[in-house]
Amino acid sequence: MTVSSGRAPRSAVTRTAARLRRLPLLVWVGALVIVLVGLTAALGGFAPAPDRGRPVEVGEEILLHRWRVHIDGAQLLDDTYENQARDPRIRLTVRLEFVGQESECCLNDGMLEVRYAGRTADHPNVAYIEPRRTGGFDPDVPTTQHFDFYLKTEDPLATPPDSVEVVVRDERPNRSPLWKSWVVSHAVASVQVPCPDERRRR
Amino acid sequence: MIPPHRQRTTISAVSTVVVALALVAVMAATARDTTVAPRSWNHIGVGETGTIRDLSLTVTDARATGTLDLHGTPFTSSAALVVVQADVAATVDATYLGQVWLTTSDGRRYDPRDEWTSAQPPIPAQPGFTVTGSWVFEVPPDGLDGAELVVDNDGAEFDWYDVGLRVRLGLDDGAIEQQMLPLPEGSVRVTS
Numbered sequence: 001m002t003v004s005s006g007r008a009p010r011s012a013v014t015r016t017a018a019r020l021r022r023l024p025l026l027v028w029v030g031a032l033v034i035v036l037v038g039l040t041a042a043l044g045g046f047a048p049a050p051d052r053g054r055p056v057e058v059g060e061e062i063l064l065h066r067w068r069v070h071i072d073g074a075q076l077l078d079d080t081y082e083n084q085a086r087d088p089r090i091r092l093t094v095r096l097e098f099v100g101q102e103s104e105c106c107l108n109d110g111m112l113e114v115r116y117a118g119r120t121a122d123h124p125n126v127a128y129i130e131p132r133r134t135g136g137f138d139p140d141v142p143t144t145q146h147f148d149f150y151l152k153t154e155d156p157l158a159t160p161p162d163s164v165e166v167v168v169r170d171e172r173p174n175r176s177p178l179w180k181s182w183v184v185s186h187a188v189a190s191v192q193v194p195c196p197d198e199r200r201r202r
Numbered sequence: 203m204i205p206p207h208r209q210r211t212t213i214s215a216v217s218t219v220v221v222a223l224a225l226v227a228v229m230a231a232t233a234r235d236t237t238v239a240p241r242s243w244n245h246i247g248v249g250e251t252g253t254i255r256d257l258s259l260t261v262t263d264a265r266a267t268g269t270l271d272l273h274g275t276p277f278t279s280s281a282a283l284v285v286v287q288a289d290v291a292a293t294v295d296a297t298y299l300g301q302v303w304l305t306t307s308d309g310r311r312y313d314p315r316d317e318w319t320s321a322q323p324p325i326p327a328q329p330g331f332t333v334t335g336s337w338v339f340e341v342p343p344d345g346l347d348g349a350e351l352v353v354d355n356d357g358a359e360f361d362w363y364d365v366g367l368r369v370r371l372g373l374d375d376g377a378i379e380q381q382m383l384p385l386p387e388g389s390v391r392v393t394s
Contacts, residue, residue: 101309101310102313103311132277134316134317136313136315138281138315138339138340139310140342141279141281141340
């Protein structure tokens, strides 16, 4: 004769479920975090963001927070004389329209970057070409400016690049309660620009 | 078990903190723009004289043109070059006229173009003298209607409530002259 204990025999699944239910909340939260992090990593969420933006054509409009930018061309220049150190530079021709509210003295340093042959040139000088002799961008007044990126090399560039990559970065507002300013942010677009060798000294 | 009087104290303290945080949030959300000093404005037109703390100013002429003489070289703009000619007399101390701009009816603000600095009223304007000259602004044609010259006192260590000048330039028809305008250099004369 069999005597019943009054409790139904439990299956392995039921026992496992019961053990899981007894786990502390902290363990559940930790498991959830691990799963989410794993999913994000598996989907590429932790990969470094592309640092060149979307590719655009020469002359195509690049719309930023405060600017409309068109990269129109590039030249390799070097006007130095024989008795001077070489000082090659890449001159970019850029159409700019400032679409902010108040006149701006200059393009934020670091918004334009030139990459060629594994090197990077940034912080350009503005080349003032007649008749516009000063910088200064007025709202909704399109202008053309020339930016000289000095390559800081005495290397005579025996094999100058056929083209350079121009990376354009946007800005974001710095929300200080005391003063307004804009800081350079992420890369928005990159343009592969033909760069003819127009050096006077090679 | 927490005694009832301790519970009341705790509730009261928490309520105070919540109300204070809510007040701070409301003040932050409704605060005025602290980067811009508050101003009241004297509104005048071309040919009228307005006086503020540092200076007395009369705009004698305002024109919009497409081409200007730039030291013998024509300077042609796809926008409008607004030439504002003015007489300025310092009222008390020397003034540097560092707060001059043009504003459009939709609030865009334009600084004088530096290419014509020599045509501007010579600075500093000294008491007892009147300086005369022109500021040039480059403005899109749609900005001419309602354009005003804004003149403020020179900046000080602390900028607070003050009075500035707004001069209606009368360019509302949007007409842009086509002939090239020469711009004489700024000049100084003894105030009569």
